[in-house]
Amino acid sequence: MRVVLGPMEGVLDHLMREILTEINDYDLCVTEFVRVVDQRLPDHVFHRICPELTQGSQTKSGTPIHIQLLGQHAQWMAENAVIAAELGAKGVDLNFGCPAKLVNKSNGGAAMLQHPEQIYQVIKSCRDAVDPTVPVTAKIRLGWENPDDCFEIVDAVEQAGAAELAVHARTKAGGYKASEIKWDYINEIRKRVSIPLIANGEIWNYEDGQRCIATTGVDSLMVCRGAFNVPNLGNVVKHNQAPMPWSEVVELLIQYSTYEMKGDKGMYYPNRVKQWFAYLRNQYPEAMELFREIRIHKTAAPIVADIKRYRDALHVS
Incomplete structure (x- = not known):
């Protein structure tokens, strides 16, 4: 295949x-x-x-x-x-x-x-x-x-x-x-x-x-x-691999943030990552909670900070 x-x-x-x-x-x-x-x-x-x-x-x-x-x-x-x-x-x-x-x-x-x-x-x-x-x-x-x-x-x-x-x-x-x-x-x-x-x-x-x-x-x-x-x-x-667990998706979002910030599309990052969340919500109910936190931001830095804060809280729990 x-x-x-x-x-x-x-x-x-x-x-x-x-x-x-x-x-x-x-x-x-x-x-x-x-x-x-x-x-x-x-x-x-x-x-x-x-x-x-x-x-x-x-x-x-x-x-x-x-x-x-x-x-x-x-x-x-x-x-x-x-x-x-x-x-x-x-x-x-x-x-x-x-x-x-x-x-x-x-x-x-x-x-x-x-x-x-x-x-x-x-x-x-x-x-x-x-x-x-x-x-x-x-x-x-x-x-x-x-x-x-x-x-x-x-x-x-x-x-x-x-x-x-x-x-x-x-x-x-x-x-x-x-x-x-x-x-x-x-x-x-x-x-x-x-x-x-x-x-x-x-x-x-x-x-x-x-x-x-x-x-x-x-x-x-x-x-x-x-x-x-x-x-x-x-x-x-x-x-037939199992769908990626949510905790790994969060790590992927942080990796994507790093790529975007280094890339030539840093200014587009807020819109791009919010678009991705629109898809992730279809598979991961947890994505909605995180999306509510980041959607108010219009620039990259606070979005990345929120995702990292969320990731750290996941590990603590």
Whole structure:
């Protein structure tokens, strides 16, 4: 089984990748997307999204990283894919699944699901332009509103030459509702194509992963939101490891604080750590108590002080 740590815009930055790949046996990471509009982007944009380019496009623990691009213009996507590859990206992933309204409004992300021919053009242009030794992959949803559209979309992806395809088993209209997950469609896709598939959506624990594999016939899984609910979800899904105990999560929060303060995103730390708490509360009831303490703070130092104070009290008790 392969387990991939998927991208989450505004949450899964390089510091979070470093922490999560250090404690999990992930096979691959995908970055937050680089938004491509109508120009060749400067190198520093790629390095900002993926500082790991300076260490062979992998995390310190050795997990390879693919850079994700999002855009709808084939020429500009191809030119920027070439830049990413030349900077050393281990792969270039193309986003046709993001459901964010702002992105869709400008015909990016999931909006492209309405235009399979355009998806074909973008992937083919990137595949033709990028060094053939660098994989060009894609991520989609099942369609905009009708999941049956996935077959035409997947055909376009395969014909364009993508090396692998991650399928989030919901439509754009389905959002992130658990009731909208349709793993059985991935099984139907698998029967029709030869391209390797990654199954994504509603994988929160080991049992979910096993059910997804049984339903889809696909043994490569991608986790996203769940990786923030349970920090060791990669190992939970892959090795049936028990979820990390809360006391260890608190230590991880302190480690993350240290990374953030040293990194270039220190000013974003308060928002980032509060976002993480929003996920942790889904798994750990104790997170709510600590969140109540830190949420009033707007700067990093008092947040870190509160977390350390909480950690020390845990050890005393």
